[in-house]
Amino acid sequence: MNRQQTWRLFGKVGIVGLFLSGWAVPALAKVFVDTDYVQKQKDQAGVVLIDTRSEDDYKKGHIPGAINLGGKGAAVVLRDVDARILAVKKYEEILGKAGIGREDEIITYGTKGDTGASVAFWILEYLGAPKAKIYHGGYDDWTAAKQPITNEERKLAAKAFGAKPRPELLATTDYVKANLKNPKVQIVDVRTKKEYSGDDIRALRGGHLAGSTSIPYEEAWVDPEAAKKFAEKKVPNRDGMALKDLAALKEVYKGIDPKKEIVALCQTGTRSTQTYAVLRDLGFQKVRNYDDSWIVWGSDRNLPVEDVSYYDFVKVNAAMKNLEALEKRVEALEPKK
Numbered sequence: 001m002n003r004q005q006t007w008r009l010f011g012k013v014g015i016v017g018l019f020l021s022g023w024a025v026p027a028l029a030k031v032f033v034d035t036d037y038v039q040k041q042k043d044q045a046g047v048v049l050i051d052t053r054s055e056d057d058y059k060k061g062h063i064p065g066a067i068n069l070g071g072k073g074a075a076v077v078l079r080d081v082d083a084r085i086l087a088v089k090k091y092e093e094i095l096g097k098a099g100i101g102r103e104d105e106i107i108t109y110g111t112k113g114d115t116g117a118s119v120a121f122w123i124l125e126y127l128g129a130p131k132a133k134i135y136h137g138g139y140d141d142w143t144a145a146k147q148p149i150t151n152e153e154r155k156l157a158a159k160a161f162g163a164k165p166r167p168e169l170l171a172t173t174d175y176v177k178a179n180l181k182n183p184k185v186q187i188v189d190v191r192t193k194k195e196y197s198g199d200d201i202r203a204l205r206g207g208h209l210a211g212s213t214s215i216p217y218e219e220a221w222v223d224p225e226a227a228k229k230f231a232e233k234k235v236p237n238r239d240g241m242a243l244k245d246l247a248a249l250k251e252v253y254k255g256i257d258p259k260k261e262i263v264a265l266c267q268t269g270t271r272s273t274q275t276y277a278v279l280r281d282l283g284f285q286k287v288r289n290y291d292d293s294w295i296v297w298g299s300d301r302n303l304p305v306e307d308v309s310y311y312d313f314v315k316v317n318a319a320m321k322n323l324e325a326l327e328k329r330v331e332a333l334e335p336k337k
Contacts, residue, residue, distance in 0.1 A: 031121070031281035032243065033133050035145045038063070038107060047105045048156070050074060052116035053139070061149040063109070063142055067156060069098060074108070075119040075270065083268040085170070085291050091127055092161045099156020102129050102163060109135035109142075113227065113241025118273040122289050125280075128164030134277055140238050171263045171288035173296055177303065180209065185261045187212035190275045191294065195267070198309035202267055203298030206309035209265070217271045219252050220244060220278045249282060258284050265290035265297075 033041075042049045042065050051058050051066040052074035062068070069077045077094065080086060086094075100106060106124055110116040117134050124132040135141075143149065179185040189196050189212045196214040198206035208214070218224040218241075226240025244252065256262060262284060264272035269291040276289045297303050 031134055031277050032136050033107065034135070035137060035141050035147065038109070038135050038142070039147060041105070041107070042066070044105075046103075047107065048100050049135075050100075050106060050108045050120060051139075052108050052110040052114075052120050059151055059153070061151055062139070064148055064150045064152075065154060066109075067098060067154050069094070073110070073116050075116040078120060078123050082295075083270060085123065085126070088127065088163050088165055091123070092163050095127075096161040097158050099159055100161060101159050102127065102161050103131070104129075105131040105133065107133045107135055109138040112137050112140040112238040113221065114138070115270050115274050118277045119270055122169070122273040122276050126166055126169045127161070128166055136243055144237075168286075169288055171265075171290040173290075173292045173300075173303075175288075176209070176263060176265075176290055176297070179263075180211070180304070183260075185263060186256060187263045187265065187290075188256065188272075188275060189214050190217035190264055190266045190272045192216055195294070198307045201309055201311055203295050204301065204310070205298045205305050207298070207305040207307040209297065210304060210306040212265075213255060215252065215256075215275070217266070217275045217278075220249060220275065243278065246282075249278065253279065253282065256284070261286040261288065263288045263290050265293045267294045269293040 038049065041047050042063065049063060049066040051062045051068045053062075053068070054073045055068055055070045057073075058066075058068035071077050078086065078091070106129055108117040108120040108124075113136075117136065117138065121132050121134050176187070180187075187209050189208050191214075192200060193214060193216065194200035195202060195206070196208045196212075198208070200206065216224065218227065220243055221240060222242045222244055223229070223240030226235065226238065229235045229240065230238055243249065256279075262279060264275045264279070264287065266272040269289055270293075272289050272293065276287050279287045298305065
């Protein structure tokens with residue numbers, strides 16, 4: 001049974017089970033769409049398909065009718081150099097120039113499992129777009145289904161985007177600090193287990209926010225190790241990065257109370273957008289993405305951290321000196337020309 005069939009079955013017989021198990025979510029939100037949906041909808045009036053990959057990848061081949069925001073991809077274009085959100089007026093300029101209206105049905109896609117599509121999705125929802133969706137399988141599923149591709153660039157006529165910001169979808173550092181001990185707010189840390197424990201330090205400090213729950217974002221995938229396996233060429237494709245079915249996703253997030261607010265965080269508020277989208281798709285209504293995330297929180301020594309760890313700079317400096325000494329010995333042994 002595929003994901004879409006699972007949703008249909010759930011809609012008919014599963015809603016009672018969710019209520020009985022404590023998952024009394026108000027409604028299910030259809031965030032993720034599949035290849036059939038994209039194929040049928042992409043050329044309809046009022047539908048905009050955004051290829052969130054880099055301009056170079058877009059030019060090599062993309063879904064016919066898709067537009068591209070240029071540069072290194074939507075996740076870069078739509079954020080500043082520190083991966084922070086931009087001013088609303090700037091978004092209206094970028095999206096309006098690209099021919100995107102807030103009321104359009106906007107479908108984002110990239111490569112399967114990539115966070116570029118979910119970054120764009122979260123920003124669009126933050127700006128008030130009511131019909132934003134994600135084609136998670138993206139270019140990989142499209143080509144696997146032997147659908148046509150093109151390298152013909154598409155440009156839309158400019159229009160007014162007309163943002164209606166939804167601040168309740170954004171968690172700032174001040175907001176997280178103020179709600180750190182709020183029993184009605186749950187913090188979900190989607191970084192790796194080693195980042196969470198402080199063994200992998202990617203800011204001034206390692207560790208995590210007190211009371212936060214660790215659920216790496218890859219846990220929503222069919223194979224949470226898929227990205228590593230693909231990078232190491234142990235698997236031929238990104239199929240393992242497909243989302244799990246409904247029952248499995250429910251199991252992954254069974255410890256999250258749908259009646260409480262959820263703040264998702266990672267290192268730069270990027271991976272957490274995919275968890276944000278998955279929770280939205282499951283019907284969670286009160287979800288925020290912590291845009292500053294660990295790179296800001298972990299680098300501010302005035303903010304509390306649990307299981308805190310620091311780089312051992314003495315050890316690092318000693319290792320660097322040993323490496324320099326080794327390089328000099330190697331150079332001395334090399335025959336002179």
